Each structure stands twice: as C-alpha cells, then as structure tokens.
Amino acid sequence: MSLESAFGNLSGYAPLKRVTLKSLAKSLGLTESTVSRALNGYSDINENTVERVRKAALELGYKPNQNARRLATGIAEAVAFVIPQNHSSLAEPFVAQLLQGLDESLARRGWDLLVSHSLSAEDESNTIHRLITSGRVSGVVLSRPFRHDARIDLLQAAKFPFVVHGRSASCDSYAWYDIDNELAFDTAVKHLVDLGHRRIGFIGAPLYFNFAHQRLQGYRSGLKSAGIGYDESLVQIAELTDDAGERAAADLLNTPKPPTAFLCVSDTQAFGVLAAVRARGLVAGSDVSVIGYDGLKTGRHTNPPLTTMSQPLTQSGRELGDMLLAIIDGDDPANHQILKRAKLLVRNSDGPVWTHHQ
Amino acid sequence: MSLESAFGNLSGYAPLKRVTLKSLAKSLGLTESTVSRALNGYSDINENTVERVRKAALELGYKPNQNARRLATGIAEAVAFVIPQNHSSLAEPFVAQLLQGLDESLARRGWDLLVSHSLSAEDESNTIHRLITSGRVSGVVLSRPFRHDARIDLLQAAKFPFVVHGRSASCDSYAWYDIDNELAFDTAVKHLVDLGHRRIGFIGAPLYFNFAHQRLQGYRSGLKSAGIGYDESLVQIAELTDDAGERAAADLLNTPKPPTAFLCVSDTQAFGVLAAVRARGLVAGSDVSVIGYDGLKTGRHTNPPLTTMSQPLTQSGRELGDMLLAIIDGDDPANHQILKRAKLLVRNSDGPVWTHHQ
DNA sequence: GTTGCTTCCGAAAGCGGTTTCGGGATACGA
DNA sequence: TCGTATCCCGAAACCGCTTTCGGAAGCAAC
Numbered sequence A, B: 001m002s003l004e005s006a007f008g009n010l011s012g013y014a015p016l017k018r019v020t021l022k023s024l025a026k027s028l029g030l031t032e033s034t035v036s037r038a039l040n041g042y043s044d045i046n047e048n049t050v051e052r053v054r055k056a057a058l059e060l061g062y063k064p065n066q067n068a069r070r071l072a073t074g075i076a077e078a079v080a081f082v083i084p085q086n087h088s089s090l091a092e093p094f095v096a097q098l099l100q101g102l103d104e105s106l107a108r109r110g111w112d113l114l115v116s117h118s119l120s121a122e123d124e125s126n127t128i129h130r131l132i133t134s135g136r137v138s139g140v141v142l143s144r145p146f147r148h149d150a151r152i153d154l155l156q157a158a159k160f161p162f163v164v165h166g167r168s169a170s171c172d173s174y175a176w177y178d179i180d181n182e183l184a185f186d187t188a189v190k191h192l193v194d195l196g197h198r199r200i201g202f203i204g205a206p207l208y209f210n211f212a213h214q215r216l217q218g219y220r221s222g223l224k225s226a227g228i229g230y231d232e233s234l235v236q237i238a239e240l241t242d243d244a245g246e247r248a249a250a251d252l253l254n255t256p257k258p259p260t261a262f263l264c265v266s267d268t269q270a271f272g273v274l275a276a277v278r279a280r281g282l283v284a285g286s287d288v289s290v291i292g293y294d295g296l297k298t299g300r301h302t303n304p305p306l307t308t309m310s311q312p313l314t315q316s317g318r319e320l321g322d323m324l325l326a327i328i329d330g331d332d333p334a335n336h337q338i339l340k341r342a343k344l345l346v347r348n349s350d351g352p353v354w355t356h357h358q
Numbered sequence C: 001g002t003t004g005c006t007t008c009c010g011a012a013a014g015c016g017g018t019t020t021c022g023g024g025a026t027a028c029g030a
Numbered sequence D: 001t002c003g004t005a006t007c008c009c010g011a012a013a014c015c016g017c018t019t020t021c022g023g024a025a026g027c028a029a030c
Helices: A003-007 A021-028 A032-039 A047-060 A067-072 A087-092 A093-107 A124-136 A150-157 A181-194 A212-223 A240-252 A267-277 A295-303 A313-328 B003-007 B021-028 B032-040 B047-060 B067-075 B088-093 B095-105 B123-134 B152-158 B180-193 B210-225 B241-253 B269-279 B297-301 B315-326
Strands: A078-083 A110-115 A139-143 A164-165 A175-179 A200-205 A235-236 A259-265 A289-291 A308-311 A338-342 A343-345 B078-083 B113-118 B139-143 B162-165 B175-179 B200-204 B236-237 B260-265 B290-291 B308-310 B337-340 B343-345
Touching: A021 A047, A047 B123, A067 A087, A067 A200, A067 B067, A078 A313, A087 A338, A087 B021, A093 A110, A093 A139, A093 A235, A093 A313, A093 B095, A093 B113, A110 B095, A124 A139, A124 A150, A139 A150, A139 A313, A150 A164, A150 B175, A164 A313, A175 A181, A175 A313, A175 B260, A181 A200, A181 A212, A181 A259, A181 A289, A200 A212, A200 A240, A200 A267, A212 A235, A235 A240, A240 A267, A240 B297, A267 A289, A267 A295, A267 B297, A295 B241, A295 B269, A295 B297, A313 A338, A343 B269, B021 B032, B021 B047, B032 B047, B078 B095, B078 B123, B078 B315, B095 B139, B095 B315, B095 B343, B123 B139, B123 B152, B139 B152, B152 B162, B162 B315, B175 B180, B180 B200, B180 B210, B180 B260, B180 B290, B180 B343, B200 B210, B200 B241, B200 B269, B210 B236, B236 B241, B241 B260, B241 B269, B260 B269, B269 B290, B269 B297, B315 B337
Parallel strands: A078 A110, A078 A139, A139 A164, A164 A175, A175 A338, A200 A235, A200 A259, A259 A289, B078 B113, B078 B139, B139 B162, B162 B175, B175 B337, B200 B236, B200 B260, B260 B290
Antiparallel strands: A110 B113, A308 A343, B308 B343
C-alpha cells in the first residue's frame, strides 16, 4: 500500500503528511546524508548542526522508515519468538509472561518483537528457515527445546544469532537460559522425603522435551540420594494438560499400592492431579501430597492451593532479550549461558505422609 | 528442505550465502525484473519461463528479502497487536489466546505479527503514532478500548487500517469485534434472579474501560427487568486482579446486609472473590453464588469450580485478523463489525439462594 | 512488403534510508 | 604566502526488490 492510500491524500483533512529524510533535509538546507549522519551520531558533523537537525526532526515528527533503514543497514532491528507449536502452548500463561519480558528488553532499544507460530512439528524447521533467510529478523528466541532439536542445528549451521529458553542435550556452544531442572526436582523429592514420603509418583512429559528428561533425572537422583529405589510403575508420561494429568494420576491411584505423593512437571498437569485426588475422595495436603511446577498465579486458587516450584518468567524473558541483543552485537554465544534455580513455593497441597497409625 | 539446498554451497561452513534476486536472475540468464514478475504472478511472462523461474527459485532456496520488498511496495506485510499496558495484562491468558488466533489468520497470508507494548498510558498514543509512521506495519489491532479512546481517534484521523477487540463509546465508523457485554451481564443477572437472588453484588472494573461500562449497564438492565432496584452500595469497582477482587468482595461481605451473589467482570477477580468467600467461612455455590467472566480454563480448578461466561478468544483472534486483512485490502471498516454472544458456562460456584428457613 | 497486434522481456527509475569517499573551507605553523 | 592538517559537509553508490514503460520478435492480415 502506498502512503497516499494509507493516509488518504484527499478530502479536507490531510493527516500525517509523511516527513522523510529528504524533506527534512530540504527544510534544513542540508543534504540527506548529512542529516542522516547527524541523527545517527557520527562525529564528523558540527555540534551545532547536530542540534539543529535534532530539533527539526523532533518538531516535524520525523520517523525514519524502518524498512528502508533495515534494507540499507542489513540489520532487521527485530527478533522473533517462535512459539512452541505443541499443544497450542501460546495459550499458556507461560508464554505470555516470557513475551512480556522479551518485549521489555527489546523495547529499550526500539526493536520489534514478532511472534511466529508454525502449524506442524516439521513445519517448525521451515518456519525457522524462512525467518533467517527472509531478513525480517536479526535474531531468534526458541523455547521448549527438544532433547535433540533440529531447529537448533539449523540455527547453528546458519550461524544465525539465537538464544533458547531451556537447552537441548548438547548445549555447549550456544546461548541459553535455563532453570536447573534436575536440581529442582531433586530438591522437590527431598522435600517430600522429609515429609515422610517414600512412594512418590511422577507425572512427566514426553521425553523428547529436554526439560522433561531433566526433570525425570532430578526425580531419580532425589530418590537415589534418599535411598529409595526407582520404581517405574510410579511414573507416568502425560501431555502437558490438566486432563492428561488427571488421567495419569487416576491410573496411579488405581494401583494396588498408590503413591502418597505426586510430583508433576507442570502446574497444569498438577491441576488435573488435584482433581483426580478429589475424585478419589482424598484431600491433597493431608491424604496425599501434590507438587507442581511453574508457579502459575492461578495455583493460588486451586483446591487446595497448589504447592509448586516457580521460575521467574518475566525476568527470564528480559534476560533472554538482553542475551540475544548482546549476541547480535557480536558476543560469543557460549559466554551467555545462565542457569537459575527454581524456588519451592509451598502452599497447601503438600504435607506429611499419612499413616494408618496416626 | 535440506540445509544443503537451503544454503547453497557445500563444504565447511558457508553461512548464509544469500541467494538474491540478482543472483537468481543471473543463473537463469534473465533480468531481475523478469524474475520478479514471474514470481509475483504477472501475466506478461511466458508460462514456460514462469515455470523455469519457479523451479530455480525453489531449488536455490530463494527467499525475497522482506525489507527490500516492503520498501519497494510500501506495504509492510505485518500488523501489530498493541498490548494493553494496563496491569501488565500481557500475562493474562486472555491476550495469549487472542494472539494465537491472530497469528493463525496472518500466517495464512505469510504476514508477520508483531507485538508492541508501551510503558505508560499516554505513551500509548505515541506507540501508535510511531507504529503508523514508521512503516513497519500496515495495520493495527487494539484491544480493551477505553470508553473514549485517544488511540482510536488517532488511527481514524490517520486513516490507518485497524480493528479493535471491543469498542469505544462511538464505534460507528470503524471495525470491531465485540461480545455483547450488556446482554451477557443482563442474562447473568437473570440467571441469578432465577436462582432466587435479589441482592446481587457487582465487582466491576474502572469505567474508563468501555467493557466495564457495558457490563455495568448489563447488570443494571438485568436488575431493572427483574424489578430490582439498583443499589449502589452493592457495586464495587476494582482492578482486574485476584487481590482486588478479594478485597472488594470482603468489603461487600462486611456490610450489614451482604449480597447473596457476586457478579464479576473478570475471572481473575472472581478467583479472589472465591477466596474472600472461603475466608468468611462460606461456601460458594450454596451459601453464596459467584459468577466470573472470561471462561478461563483454570476456572475448572478453583474451589469450587467457577461458573463464568466464556468468549471464544482464539476464534476471535482469527476473525480480527481476517477483518484487518480485508480492511487493508480496501474494505470499508464500517462493514466489519461483529457482535458475538458470551455463553454462560455453569460450573459449581452458583446455586439457589440460601435462606434461613431451609 | 508494409501495417498493426500480441507476446514477452529488458531497461531504468524509484522506495528511503546508510555509508564511503573526496574535497572545499578554515585554521595553523613555517 | 604557502603548505597542510582539521572540520564539515555534499556527492554518489548501494541495499534488494517492484513496477512502469518501451521496444524487439513473431505473426496475422491487407
């Protein structure tokens, strides 16, 4: 669309007459190049001139056309967040908060944040590919990496700047921001063990997600250091939904020797587990314990309020943005690897193990 | 598509050997202009040539540089969603689902979706202004309009394509997609009245939000048609958070003649109301009724599960995207005004009024 | 063998910026 | 007075693609 059609050159009010570099230059009696350099902080422009140009630009409301600028400089001044297509996760608050933090970081520099969302799993590589060849963005942020992630391989092969929220199995040479999932689940197990639990159910997620793998490892390591054997019949792999969590918990509850505690890889699943527990006539927090992961706000309002492990999402978005920016500026990605700890947020769904003799 | 074909030459790492229109043309023995027109479906190119060009483009992995294309055509092939800055609402699932739908609609056309997030309230007009003058986007979608919304005025004055999720007080001449808020709350009141309630508390939002205004109107009209007088002492205006909802409900509960039911303009508030009710030792669904609005999934897991009114968010995002695209293509915005109905989603937080004589 | 159409493609002028390069002023030392 | 170094600014190429315009072929018709 042309600017004429966009702003309507016709009828009476002529809104928003676009002020371009050329018009600005002319009105100043200078050249485009001079004005451009003045605005971009080149040192070979007289201080007075710079001031004069700045003032005029402000008054006339000059905004450089981003497309032109990007074409000329070759830098897109935008990064893409590719939405994990699995399970329509954009709907998860998880993603929303991350976006918020990202945007904050980018906005400080005036960059754009665009979200990209692919339809199928293998389509995702295409999406990435299109992103990096189209010149639309100068960086990409990934989330929920797989254990072996083709998108990461693609990005690395192309030497395209990117950061990932989480990490894949081999993560030495790229930038990531992750929670120490193994530690988190290790300590969660420890917490439950301290409450007296020995039969701890685990509601996991498909293991091609690396975080699922890590958390399972943490679960096992926690068990191990407590001297408890790993019992495969206590672990369920479920989708990241409440319904799946509910089904998985129900299955575990129907077993002859059901667990006295449930550890879930996501709050959403844990919500379902809570439901299963209630359906069974049990009360979470006394009869059984359930612990989630994510620290969702709404966990405050479940029945009972969900004990969970929280990760600072908005802040992680900000940090991811800062990292990506630094890498685009030339930093070595390997120098940008951040490992944070999750915090155990005790609400009311956990408690000492229930025994017959009480 | 393989890495090989994507990035051209082989051996070692050859990062991003970009195939440009020029290189493509040269390898075909044609001119840039010919190739460009062939790819863009111009009719003055021989059918065979078109085929040949298409094939080569695919093989060599040619992707047009979006910035160049945008500069040349003047159309940005991107639209912006401006995040309501109030209350950091991006974190709300609300926004996330809308984004999802929007992205789906735009992706069908290969357009970008970028999110823009301003820091302060008055900064928002600046954000809009920057958006429409920078040439980055060819359309804008707004949400949560104010009753009198400067952003809308700005957009209209600039004749810039936009759609809004919701509508302001005067909404004849632009495109919007809205739920019939008045109707929704009218029927919600009716529902409560049918359950025997006469003292219905209303937890509203600041009235500069038009939806807040509409819903209050609906509340009043429902009361009126039930022959119940409007009692100002039963309405509270609160922020759109759980804490605010909780405080508001607590205030109402502390009154000498507390309401027997609560109608909230958002689920998040209703979560808080539920907490206040519990804190008071009452049980929602029998002692008092509480009804939310939004249809959040997590409402299934509150204590008790929240009765609410749901609006189809993902779908509305899609429709908003389609509308915006149509308008950018030249449609008259006034022909794109969609009014949907909310559905009452009865879960367990409502019930017949409690009486002493039962 | 002109004339007159089509059909198909090349030439070239942008789109609105950025950036390198060179040179005219001015200042300064000799 | 004549370099010559320093400061500023203009000229021009370029980023990669789109689009208008004109014209070379090819073919039909007269």
